[in-house]
Amino acid sequence: MAELAFMPAAKLAPLIESKQLSPVELTRLMLERIDQYDGDIRAYITPLPEHALAQARLAEREIMSGIYKGALHGIPMGIKDNFYTKDIHTTNGSKLFMNFIPGQTATAAEKLLGAGGIMLGKLNMHELAAGSTGTNPFFGNTRNPWNLEYMPGGSSGGSAASLAAGLATLATGTDTFGSIRLPAAMCGVYGLKPTYGLVSTYGVFPTAWSMDTAGPMARSVADLAIMLNYMAGFDPNDPASLHVPMINYEADLKKDMSGIKIGVPTHYMEGLDADVEKLFQHAMETLNGLGAEIKEIEIPELTLSTFAGYATVTGEAATFHEEWLKSYAEDYSQDIRTFFLTGAMTMSPQYNRAQQIRRKMTQAFEQAFFNVDILLGPTIPIATPPYSEHWVDQNLEIVKRIMPFTAPINLTGVPSLAVPMGVDREGLPAGMQFIGKHLSEKKLLQVGATWEGTEPLRKTLAIK
């Protein structure tokens, strides 16, 4: 039975459709696992066993009566706790919103659940989606299932950990400066940060409006494609929502990557931890062997990522949180409070300069994509660390390290697919990201699926 808990949705769906697998039995299995393991892992803030079983029974009745809604029907999933869910606690990982119960469901979550997805519960996250480790003093630190002493990454730490531990088949995430990709890297799962505006953020707590994206997380690329098929699409309630044609993101998953031109910005090869560097070198050789053409490229504008990332994220977050910071400052953890207050102390010209840099950086990316199909870099420069007792310092230090690797994607609005690239000497996963031009998700998923075929997590660091 345990293998069902780790089976991708793409393989579960045909079993459910053909009535060989009961959504109720599958959901019950996942709930039992949550009961058994989540005391240690803390992937969930609010498990919803009764709700999930009711949804599963409904799905089962529908399927048995010949109404099959598609690949998500009867599939168990976790929803990150910054997505509004009607009549269900939505804490945003924060003491401030501990008792908040929305009257509506976020559009992206509604699309997944409306397609028959079974919500197992609301997933733990770094407070207010603004940190990178997975600590949460209010709801408990999420632990990395690969080693419970280690962090899962954040902010979508509960999402990544639930997938790695087989406590959800699919999960939602959000990404403002790396929050889907970073925990995907640390937990050895897959995550897609879509083009800005492709997936509605209506009903998702904002962190920094101009950088926020919602996206899918899963244990396989095919599952990301399935989720994106439902999550993508125009939403009149989201001012940033894009009017783009609906496409089938699963269509090219079986194509190979021969002839694909991959550019590796030299920016992404600087400041890497030794294990990350070795695994990345090995990954580039493997990609070469798969038929991709790889070359180093220069994008000097990337050196401005840290400045523009901090100025934009802290500035916008400080704006959203201003009144709460003034009245309920003690309800914030120190790492998040100081991160946001930094935004209150930056100057308007710095914020506007950051927005000028974003245009320049976007132009530089467009220029790069004249010569290559996709860009490649490690998701983050660091190996997954164990939790430190000095968790405030640790989070702020990790944010500083990862910002130049993750923020350029949000600053420019391009999509990025985070994939595992191997396991380091401590036995923890490391990841890399395929970065594409705007709305190139289908191409990224194609390349990602080919890469997944190399079974990257089986290639541990024999390169000791």
Added chain:
Amino acid sequence: MDATFIKTGLEHQGYPVYEDDIPYIADMLNLIHQQEALLENFPYVNFEVPITVFDKGVIGWQN
């Protein structure tokens, strides 16, 4: 970044000040300031039109 400047700046805006927070805020402001200096390599950034939030919902006639 000077601690007094940060404390005064926060107080002036109406934020409560926690002494223990100041070194962290100073560290991040210093980082921003230090990274901002890299703009020297991009002398004409000031001519770029900032990416601004002016969406379709605001421009009614496009809907």
